[in-house]
Amino acid sequence: MNWNLIGELIRLRYKLMWAKARLRSGKIALFAIGYLLFIMVIALLAAGGFGAGVVAIQAGKAEKVCQIVLSALFVNAVFASLLLGFGMSAAFSEAELRRYPVYARERFVARHFLGIVDPFWLFMLALELGLVLGLYGYGSYSLWDGVAAVLLLLACSYLLTRLLGEWIDRLMATGSGYTVVVVGIMCLSLAPATAMAVFNKHRDLIPKAMAVLRFSPPFGAATAMTHNGLEMFYGFAMLASWTLAFAVLLAILERRPVGQPQVAREPGSLWDSRFDRVAALFGPAMAPMVGHWLRFYLRNRRFRILYGFSLPLAAFLTNNTGRMGRGEDNLFLGALGSMGVVAFIGTSRIAVNQYGYVGGAFRRFFLLPTDPGASLRAGSYAAVFLSALWIPPAAILWAIFAPRPLDPRMIFMPVMNAVTAMFLFHGLGLWTSLYAPRRGNYDKSLGNDMSLIGNIALIGMVLGCMFLPRVLDATAPWTVDPENWWLTLAPAATAIVFYIASLRGATARFPARRERLLAVVEGRA
Amino acid sequence: MTFETDAIRITNLEKRYGATVAVADLSLVVPKGSMFGFLGPNGSGKSTTIGCLTGLLDPTAGSIEILGEKFTAESAPLKRRMGVMPETLGLFDPLYAHEFLGFVARMFGLDEADTRRRVTDLLAALDLTDTRKTLAEYSTGMRKRVAFAAAVIHSPDVLFLDEPFESIDPAGVAAMKQWLRRFTEQGRTVFITSHVLETVERLCDRVAIITKPGKLVWQGDITVLANDGKLEYEGRGFNSLEALFLHLTGERYSDLNWL
Numbered sequence: 001m002n003w004n005l006i007g008e009l010i011r012l013r014y015k016l017m018w019a020k021a022r023l024r025s026g027k028i029a030l031f032a033i034g035y036l037l038f039i040m041v042i043a044l045l046a047a048g049g050f051g052a053g054v055v056a057i058q059a060g061k062a063e064k065v066c067q068i069v070l071s072a073l074f075v076n077a078v079f080a081s082l083l084l085g086f087g088m089s090a091a092f093s094e095a096e097l098r099r100y101p102v103y104a105r106e107r108f109v110a111r112h113f114l115g116i117v118d119p120f121w122l123f124m125l126a127l128e129l130g131l132v133l134g135l136y137g138y139g140s141y142s143l144w145d146g147v148a149a150v151l152l153l154l155a156c157s158y159l160l161t162r163l164l165g166e167w168i169d170r171l172m173a174t175g176s177g178y179t180v181v182v183v184g185i186m187c188l189s190l191a192p193a194t195a196m197a198v199f200n201k202h203r204d205l206i207p208k209a210m211a212v213l214r215f216s217p218p219f220g221a222a223t224a225m226t227h228n229g230l231e232m233f234y235g236f237a238m239l240a241s242w243t244l245a246f247a248v249l250l251a252i253l254e255r256r257p258v259g260q261p262q263v264a265r266e267p268g269s270l271w272d273s274r275f276d277r278v279a280a281l282f283g284p285a286m287a288p289m290v291g292h293w294l295r296f297y298l299r300n301r302r303f304r305i306l307y308g309f310s311l312p313l314a315a316f317l318t319n320n321t322g323r324m325g326r327g328e329d330n331l332f333l334g335a336l337g338s339m340g341v342v343a344f345i346g347t348s349r350i351a352v353n354q355y356g357y358v359g360g361a362f363r364r365f366f367l368l369p370t371d372p373g374a375s376l377r378a379g380s381y382a383a384v385f386l387s388a389l390w391i392p393p394a395a396i397l398w399a400i401f402a403p404r405p406l407d408p409r410m411i412f413m414p415v416m417n418a419v420t421a422m423f424l425f426h427g428l429g430l431w432t433s434l435y436a437p438r439r440g441n442y443d444k445s446l447g448n449d450m451s452l453i454g455n456i457a458l459i460g461m462v463l464g465c466m467f468l469p470r471v472l473d474a475t476a477p478w479t480v481d482p483e484n485w486w487l488t489l490a491p492a493a494t495a496i497v498f499y500i501a502s503l504r505g506a507t508a509r510f511p512a513r514r515e516r517l518l519a520v521v522e523g524r525a
Numbered sequence: 526m527t528f529e530t531d532a533i534r535i536t537n538l539e540k541r542y543g544a545t546v547a548v549a550d551l552s553l554v555v556p557k558g559s560m561f562g563f564l565g566p567n568g569s570g571k572s573t574t575i576g577c578l579t580g581l582l583d584p585t586a587g588s589i590e591i592l593g594e595k596f597t598a599e600s601a602p603l604k605r606r607m608g609v610m611p612e613t614l615g616l617f618d619p620l621y622a623h624e625f626l627g628f629v630a631r632m633f634g635l636d637e638a639d640t641r642r643r644v645t646d647l648l649a650a651l652d653l654t655d656t657r658k659t660l661a662e663y664s665t666g667m668r669k670r671v672a673f674a675a676a677v678i679h680s681p682d683v684l685f686l687d688e689p690f691e692s693i694d695p696a697g698v699a700a701m702k703q704w705l706r707r708f709t710e711q712g713r714t715v716f717i718t719s720h721v722l723e724t725v726e727r728l729c730d731r732v733a734i735i736t737k738p739g740k741l742v743w744q745g746d747i748t749v750l751a752n753d754g755k756l757e758y759e760g761r762g763f764n765s766l767e768a769l770f771l772h773l774t775g776e777r778y779s780d781l782n783w784l
């Protein structure tokens with residue numbers, strides 16, 4: 001192992017990170033992330049789990065506490081990373097590292113060592129270390145055993161995440177991979193609720209499940225932290241074997257190349273394109289540009305995952321937010337919001353960052369004999385069009401599952417909310433595309449490569465859709481009463497006006513933003 | 526050939542990137558119908574000038590006229606008469622070559638029949654008949670050929686080519702030179718940057734040489750070289766473009782004795 005070179009690479013990575021942090025936008029992002037972490041820690045402490053944990057540790061139930069906390073952190077880390085893309089950014093790609101005189105083994109170590117010192121994983125480590133300190137302070141368990149176990153567990157969760165990520169990337173490049181991934185995500189997101197229901201019915205299954213879980217990495221870590229002698233050794237051995245197994249599998253998987261992204265060859269002749277036929281709806285002036293953006297969206301693997309996933313997600317959200325409180329109409333409250341999510345989640349990634357994935361081709365838009373803002377508008381039209389396509393199926397789906405007797409007003413209101421959310425989000429997307437762009441990788445199916453503001457816009461819209469109906473129901477129930485169905489018309493009309501104004505405003509400001517955007521999308525800023 | 530109007534007229538052009546001056550007070554006239562070579566060392570501001578001339582960058586100061594009209598980034602009708610091959614090519618990687626060229630052709634207002642005919646012609650002429658590869662999967666030279674095709678597909682009146690010959694194979698360069706000659710014979714104008722001085726010497730009729738930061742140091746007719754004439758600068762004669770270029774730009778390399 002050439003540790004000198006690996007050390008050099010690590011230093012370079014932090015230099016690059018530091019160079020980013022010196023920019024104004026980098027500083028804002030750092031500040032916001034620090035703030036969010038601070039809030040999360042406060043929330044954790046305030047949640048009461050802390051006090052309960054202390055009591056449990058003092059009562060000798062430390063192992064149980066560790067099992068619960070570590071499992072929760074483990075599962076959350078893997079999911080947050082895979083679904084939201086935190087901590088997935090590769091500082092250096094394999095191709096970049098190949099420029100240096102290092103062996104494959106060294107590249108593997110360098111890449112993953114750099115991967116694990118990502119702020120996200122350091123944050124996870126800090127949470128887990130908090131548990132270790134608690135055990136040490138309130139329970140007189142060994143500090144060093146705890147630290148060692150937590151470090152191994154972190155490596156384990158990191159490697160598992162990478163393994164899953166690499167596997168999904170390879171799967172997505174195959175013909176049926178897309179369907180498998182969407183179905184897989186659906187099953188996984190329904191799993192906790194299903195498991196709860198099953199365990200509630202069959203209590204006798206719980207010990208059996210625990211017996212199986214004893215072999216999982218977080219339980220292994222819990223054993224290692226809270227026992228001595230042979231049992232501690234057993235816990236460490238299990239953790240180490242998992243880590244090693246994941247590392248070996250990852251190394252094997254990485255050696256298999258990712259297939260070429262499947263770009264569906266269009267049927268018919270070279271010239272017969274469904275994109276252009278659909279785009280013709282937008283009139284001769286806009287058609288070529290809209291057709292171009294439709295292609296751009298539909299060939300993107302991540303768009304296709306999210307787009308395909310939007311209906312199941314809406315069903316899941318309706319069900320989950322619908323059952324959050326008490327009351328009769330709760331599914332309806334869920335539908336009021338989740339129908340909105342359907343209307344933007346699919347296009348969200350590109351819509352908040354329209355030029356982030358075009359790379360050097362961004363220049364091309366300025367060489368075309370149109371006003372430069374035409375590309376911005378056309379991209380937005382394509383996104384709105386694609387989003388709008390999902391609203392009717394979502395409405396039909398909701399009509400099937402809505403409470404009987406069917407009240408048409410209870411269909412109309414969610415549909416109007418979908419219109420509101422669609423225009424509001426895509427209006428916001430025009431602005432974030434201009435003022436908060438970020439260079440991303442078009443071909444990646446995983447990871448979060450939106451800017452901070454882009455993330456805030458997207459996550460804010462999703463949370464708004466989930467909780468606003470609830471809040472309104474609690475504070476002003478008449479606003480979500482089907483009797484007042486016409487009330488949903490006002491926000492929809494406002495959103496349309498906002499969208500049109502945004503089209504105008506953003507187009508007008510586009511030329512002034514051109515050079516800044518160019519620098520960002522070509523990777524110079 | 527008529528030189529009655531100018532194809533490009535640059536007056537006191539200046540472009541800064543923050544504190545960096547990339548082009549300082551550049552004035553230049555390119556006659557209609559000429560094959561104009563725009564030369565200078567790396568980082569002297571050639572691509573920046575082309576960026577300003579094609580609407581990609583906003584000049585910090587100065588004005589630009591193209592085909593007798595004032596040009597800004599918003600001049601859509603003028604852009605319809607201009608073809609550009611940018612330094613970084615500007616290709617949409619996920620597309621196939623015919624899709625990309627079709628998109629550009631339609632954007633420049635070609636009708637469907639013309640679009641298809643010209644795309645097919647260009648792909649055949651440039652030897653880009655492999656339709657199963659996206660632009661991302663093309664080689665460097667193939668990508669350059671596609672960018673060249675996109676620049677000429679609407680038969681523009683003024684053509685801007687930023688390093689068109691670099692990384693294209695000899696047969697491709699020969700073909701391109703021939704098309705460009707025919708292009709200027711019809712009274713249309715080509716504005717080329719290149720570092721391959723032999724090619725420029727044989728192809729171009731006029732040349733401008735700039736040095737950092739975007740300062741014009743020499744311009745003139747270089748067709749005299751073909752008749753064993755000399756290029757004049759401060760009373761000295763140079764019998765090749767390379768000799769003049771090296772003299773003007775003062776390119777001197779220190780000896781790397783460990784290499």
Ligand SMILES: Nc1ncnc2c1ncn2[C@@H]1O[C@H](COP(=O)(O)OP(=O)(O)OP(=O)(O)O)[C@@H](O)[C@H]1O
Pocket residue numbers: 519524542545546547565566567568569570571572573574612
């Ligand atoms: N986006 C940018 N931001 C800051 N400075 C820039 C930017 N683009 C170019 N420059 C600077 O402007 C100057 C001119 O660059 P330009 O790309 O025009 O040179 P060039 O003559 O085309 O060089 P080459 O022969 O290498 O292509 C250089 O000093 C360069 O560093």
Ligand SMILES: [Mg+2]
Pocket residue numbers: 571572573612687
């Ligand atoms: Mg250049």
